[in-house]
Amino acid sequence: MPLANLQQAAQQVANFLNNVIRLGGLRLKYRISASALPADSLIDDSEAQVLNVEIAGPDAPMLTQRGGELLRSLEHIALQILRLDPREHDLVSFDALNFKALRAQEIQMAAETAANKVRESGQPYAFPPSNSRERRMLHLAFKDMEDVESHSLGEGQERYLVVYPKGKTHLPAPTPTMPSRGGYGDRGGRGGFRRR
């Protein structure tokens, strides 16, 4: 059941972060707040509340380096401490330096670039492997486009998203580009715009 006791969950997350800050020597501060579930969530519970954890401080840039690896790691540990099921991962959201909003913009741009490639070539395009949250953001971006469709292939860490011309999912999917640690933003995903 999603976060039955929000106060208690917030306290558990606070304890974890206090340990990281105090014992790990990281100069960070944080603020935990609750909000309603975003409209695009897959969780079917209108009562569910999300714990938002906003981290700031002199060491905050460490969180967003390498595609937000440290930010995601802290979020992942918090989700595990709260014993949340993978389907409930929307219930906790960590952010720092507006990273998630900037990432969402990057993903939207990567989706548009990929859609253009597929339109021009008539061939499917494969993204590098990415986590479920980013794949979902990509799927949502493609849902708004009438002439392409997206599907996820592969398993686990290797799961990746392929964009097809609408109705042509029988075309063989290309092998995904090897992931760069920085994710789409650092992969030259915007390069496609130069051809416009």
Next chain:
Amino acid sequence: MTQMDMLSVDDLVREIAKALVDAPEAVEVETVSREENTVLRLRVAPQDVGKVIGKQGRTARSVRTILGAVSMKMHHRYTLDILEEED
């Protein structure tokens, strides 16, 4: 690096592990110090090993990422070994 830092990083791993497992009393962290790095050897109850490793090793990888950041701050490399009981 001071003795104080070393103690605090092993406490950090201990506290994170205790929060992740069902049997916190079974959590042990042993510190093996070398000149260039410090290995933190984590032992948990057999039924909790999966909880500290996580699906596809993601939880262990997350703890290692946190240790990586701490290592940078402390200018000393900390690595994590998760010991699996052989019995």
